[in-house]
Amino acid sequence: MQSLRVAALQNNPEFGKIRENLHDLIGLLPPEIDLAVLPELCATGYQFLNREEVEQYAEPAAPDQDPGPITQRLTQVAEASGTTLVFGLAEKNGDKVFNSSVLVRPDGTRDIYRKMHLFLDEKKLFDPGDLGFKTFQACGIKLGMMVCFDWIFPESARTLALNGAQLIAHPSNLVLPWCPEAMITRSLENRVFTVTANRIGREMRNGSPLEFIGLSQIVSPRGERLDQLKQQETGAARATINLVETDKKITANNDLFADRRPEFYR
Numbered sequence: 001m002q003s004l005r006v007a008a009l010q011n012n013p014e015f016g017k018i019r020e021n022l023h024d025l026i027g028l029l030p031p032e033i034d035l036a037v038l039p040e041l042c043a044t045g046y047q048f049l050n051r052e053e054v055e056q057y058a059e060p061a062a063p064d065q066d067p068g069p070i071t072q073r074l075t076q077v078a079e080a081s082g083t084t085l086v087f088g089l090a091e092k093n094g095d096k097v098f099n100s101s102v103l104v105r106p107d108g109t110r111d112i113y114r115k116m117h118l119f120l121d122e123k124k125l126f127d128p129g130d131l132g133f134k135t136f137q138a139c140g141i142k143l144g145m146m147v148c149f150d151w152i153f154p155e156s157a158r159t160l161a162l163n164g165a166q167l168i169a170h171p172s173n174l175v176l177p178w179c180p181e182a183m184i185t186r187s188l189e190n191r192v193f194t195v196t197a198n199r200i201g202r203e204m205r206n207g208s209p210l211e212f213i214g215l216s217q218i219v220s221p222r223g224e225r226l227d228q229l230k231q232q233e234t235g236a237a238r239a240t241i242n243l244v245e246t247d248k249k250i251t252a253n254n255d256l257f258a259d260r261r262p263e264f265y266r
């Protein structure tokens with residue numbers, strides 16, 4: 001498939017209200033979309049108080065396991081709408097809990113990514129990702145996933161691009177201000193589309209307030225912002241993208257990947 005209709009959903013979840021948060025998210029999904037990216041921890045909310053609380057909300061989502069209720073509901077949505085979905089949740093696997101991103105296709109099959117670079121209190125709450133930066137075939141493209149704070153490590157997007165990703169789906173709960181600008185560079189330096197789905201609103205469950213910055217966006221391999229939402233609105237950023245643009249040949253004499261000098265990097 002050469003062109004693809006993509007969306008980034010931006011919600012305002014209330015902590016712990018899973019049914020209501022899912023209802024809101026499903027209402028934000030535009031019709032006729034091939035791929036929709038939803039925020040990190042999109043149905044639970046973000047600020048867990050302790051590991052026990054994460055375990056209470058976490059659910060199985062790995063492809064070889066029976067999925068929990070959030071994954072089941074969003075799988076139904078993918079099947080009914082024909083839209084491939086990428087969404088963030090707390091994933092239980094044995095005695096581990098991961099801050100994961102789930103890819104669900106309209107045929108009901110799924111894959112997962114587990115956040116590699118944990119932010120702030122997440123280090124006390126989650127286990128660090130153990131699956132690396134794999135890429136997956138979905139909606140006619142090669143798709144990679146990373147979650148929120150992974151953006152500040154350029155190795156995340158680079159590794160996904162070297163593994164063939166044409167588009168990076170990036171569920172987020174951003175609180176620092178720099179990511180929307182930085183993702184323009186991640187797109188440009190890797191010649192990939194990036195779809196960052198963030199949330200808005202505020203949480204202060206543990207006494208330290210977190211303000212989520214919205215600004216969900218879709219960026220082209222040329223570093224163009226194809227659409228972006230505002231800081232305070234809920235909705236869906238949308239774009240129709242042309243995958244030919246992910247070609248790594250940027251001038252007659254320059255190939256972004258062939259010209260790398262990894263023997264001098266560290």
Ligand code: ACM
Nearest residue numbers: 119148149173175
């Ligand atoms: C973040 O990684 N949720 C900032």
